[in-house]
Amino acid sequence: MKQYEEREQLLQIQLDTIHNGRLNESETGKSNNIKASNVIPIFVEDLKCELERYQIAFEKTKKLLEAETCRADTAETQQKMEQCKFNEFHERVEAEITGIKASLSTRRAEIRQLKKHISDITSEKQALLENLFKAYNTLLNIVSLWKSTNGQLCQCLYESIQENVNEIVCLTKQLNNLAKGQKLDLTELLIQPKPLTNNINDIILNSEKQIKDNDYVISTSPKDISSSLQIQSICNSENKTNNCFTKNTWEASFDDVITTASQLSNNFNKEQLHNSLNQLIKTRILLLKLRQELANKYADHLGGKIDCIVQ
Numbered sequence: 303m304k305q306y307e308e309r310e311q312l313l314q315i316q317l318d319t320i321h322n323g324r325l326n327e328s329e330t331g332k333s334n335n336i337k338a339s340n341v342i343p344i345f346v347e348d349l350k351c352e353l354e355r356y357q358i359a360f361e362k363t364k365k366l367l368e369a370e371t372c373r374a375d376t377a378e379t380q381q382k383m384e385q386c387k388f389n390e391f392h393e394r395v396e397a398e399i400t401g402i403k404a405s406l407s408t409r410r411a412e413i414r415q416l417k418k419h420i421s422d423i424t425s426e427k428q429a430l431l432e433n434l435f436k437a438y439n440t441l442l443n444i445v446s447l448w449k450s451t452n453g454q455l456c457q458c459l460y461e462s463i464q465e466n467v468n469e470i471v472c473l474t475k476q477l478n479n480l481a482k483g484q485k486l487d488l489t490e491l492l493i494q495p496k497p498l499t500n501n502i503n504d505i506i507l508n509s510e511k512q513i514k515d516n517d518y519v520i521s522t523s524p525k526d527i528s529s530s531l532q533i534q535s536i537c538n539s540e541n542k543t544n545n546c547f548t549k550n551t552w553e554a555s556f557d558d559v560i561t562t563a564s565q566l567s568n569n570f571n572k573e574q575l576h577n578s579l580n581q582l583i584k585t586r587i588l589l590l591k592l593r594q595e596l597a598n599k600y601a602d603h604l605g606g607k608i609d610c611i612v613q
Contacts, residue, residue, distance in 0.1 A: 314353075455575045462582040469589045476596060486600050 476486050 459575055459579055459582070462579055462586070466582055466586055466589065469586065469593075473589060473592060473596070480596075480600075486596075 479486055
């Protein structure tokens with residue numbers, strides 16, 4: 303483009319020079335003027351044609367330059383927009399990376415807390431296994447205590463009370479039906495239960511015999527020993543140490559409760575139990591007589607005597 307402009311300026315200078323020379327040579331001879339008039343117009347026309355070509359080329363080049371400039375501006379604008387988008391994308395990616403790092407840090411903290419919680423749960427599990435083994439041994443002692451003399455006496459007394467209560471309920475039901483004018487249930491009325499017996503002395507003698515045979519030591523069956531060893535092996539496998547049985551507040555409180563229960567069980571008076579059982583036996587005899595009298599009265603009402611059958 304610059305070359306075209308310089309070429310145009312050069313041609314313009316040549317035209318001006320020729321024009322000035324033509325004016326200066328107007329005073330020369332006719333022969334020279336005739337020759338100049340024949341040569342200069344052709345040269346001037348050539349220069350004009352060449353100048354027009356250069357002007358046309360200049361305009362084309364100028365338009366092309368403007369088009370290229372516009373396209374370059376458009377490309378630059380587009381590049382700036384893409385650069386802006388890329389910068390925004392880069393900022394978003396950096397923000398996401400920052401968020402991911404923060405999330406990872408939070409997850410690591412949660413994992414550490416979870417590991418600590420698992421460790422605490424494992425310790426609590428170990429403590430519960432120890433307490434379970436302690437409770438199991440205590441339960442064995444309670445069972446052994448219940449199977450002792452006092453436990454058997456209490457069981458005998460409870461069964462006697464239960465049988466008397468059942469008899470009272472049965473007779474009350476019959477009397478209630480009689481009061482309402484309904485027929486009595488002969489099946490329940492005529493089948494008489496067995497009378498109670500005072501077997502406290504047999505229980506005491508049997509217990510003393512067992513104590514003498516076992517040298518007053520509460521033995522544990524092989525099955526109980528196997529169960530104890532299984533629980534202890536679980537405890538040892540979990541702890542991997544010899545400090546499997548450490549007392550704590552809960553165990554101490556549990557032991558106190560068991561000690562209190564043991565003392566209450568041992569404080570039963572055998573003489574008092576014997577008297578109570580005799581009273582229950584007498585009450586049972588009176589209830590059986592009442593049953594027989596009720597059956598006889600009902601039999602008289604029906605026209606005959608009916609004997610109760612011992613079940």
